[in-house]
Amino acid sequence: MSDSAIDYPTLRGDAEIIEADGHGEKVLRLADGSYLKVFRRKRLLSSAAWYPYARRFADNAEALARLGIPCPHVIRVHRFPIIRRDVVHYRPLPGLTLRQIIQGAQPEIDTRALLGQLGRFVATLHDAGVFFRSIHLGNIVLGDDGRLGLIDIADMQAGRRPLPRFKRKRNFAHLLRYREDRAWLMADGGQAFAEGYAAQAGKGYAVGDLQAWLNATAGAGR
Structure with a gap:
């Protein structure tokens, strides 16, 4: 440069x-x-x-x-x-961050559907080999087109293979690091997010196992 x-x-x-x-x-x-x-x-x-x-x-x-x-x-x-x-x-990427949405910027949002969409989105990142250390609800945008995207992306790695399980667990910890984010994502015990993630990631990622990961991570962060 x-x-x-x-x-x-x-x-x-x-x-x-x-x-x-x-x-x-x-x-x-x-x-x-x-x-x-x-x-x-x-x-x-x-x-x-x-x-x-x-x-x-x-x-x-x-x-x-x-x-x-x-x-x-x-x-x-x-x-x-x-x-x-x-x-x-x-x-910039047009839209609202998920943090803005959970703080009331878009009150008509279907929370369960958005959690499922978030789960599918994170699984898509992981399957594509993307490890985004700065992943949190302030850096995920719901675009004007209804798709989720990322901002503030300097601290990220994009590999050529899907992330291994230990890196996926570690990235869940990044996603749950902030109390407000954690409270929203885990309000149903992580079920909607886990269902979305499992549906995208497919075989090897059962909903119950994913919920256990999330709950263990959320408990450690309290």
Whole structure:
């Protein structure tokens, strides 16, 4: 990835700051509706020096697109060595996050149907070899077309083979890490999600076994 031909202030212009922390801006919305996600290189000697998270975001978006999984559309990746920032410029995935939905943004939603859809979606990711460490309800979007997709995809691996069982269990732990997410997904003991997952994953993934995984993980996270 080469250095950007423009400087960061010019790129950001009068963008609206969506997210920031003590180190500066993290997510910005430009006037045309596109977004900038800013990655700070925390250490001089780290893997981010030669494979920046902005580049990983773009590569993961390309991998997901090949698999037919909805995700943001990357416009360009920028590197700004002077300020030690890497930036991905992208168009967002239209829709609402599942966290927005469970917080009441779409009150008419059929919860059980959505849980089943989520189970099928996660199984689809796992069967395709996708291990998304940042999977949680704030990073899963119900698109305007009714399909589920992923956002904030820098921390992801896309392999060539289906995930083994131990990695699927580990990814369930990521999915259940937040209390609010966990309460919604496990309100029925994980049954609707497990039924959806089993229907997609097929042989070797029984509903009862999946529920046991979920309940054990949920119990450990309380």
